[in-house]
Amino acid sequence: MSRQDKIVKTSIIGIVVNLILVAFKATIGILVNSIAITLDAVNNLTDALSSIITIIGTKLAGRAPDKNHPYGYGRIEYFSSVIIAAIVLWAGITALMES
Incomplete structure (x- = not known):
């Protein structure tokens, strides 16, 4: 398995787990009216978004060199x-302002 495949596989697992945590924590945070739990759900959502960006960046960086980029896209x-x-x-600034 290549480095790129490992990164993508790990990121997909992270996205799935973080989205499950977002749903659970947001539901609990809203039900008990807890800003801390709700902000923790937002934190998990930003983690999932980070994993998506990681996948996109890895895929783009893995492209072969071409005429315009002779050293590649690393x-x-x-x-x-x-x-x-x-x-x-x-996310940190938003959490600070909401707290």
């Missing part, structure tokens, strides 16, 4: 990491 992984960092920062 740096796309860095760009996807910056996007994930921005999402985590946004």
Whole structure:
């Protein structure tokens, strides 16, 4: 199994588990009117989104070199990491403001 296949497989498992946790925690958080549990559901949702971005970044970075990119597309992984960092920062600021 290649590195790309391992990343995609692990990310898909993470997405599924995080979405299950989102549904469970959001339901409980709303039922008991707990902002902490509801924000934890939002945290799991951002984790699932991060996994989706990881899959996209890995697929794009794995493309073969071409005329315009003779060294390949490997740096796309860095760009996807910056996007994930921005999402985590946004979630943290939102949680701080809601608390």
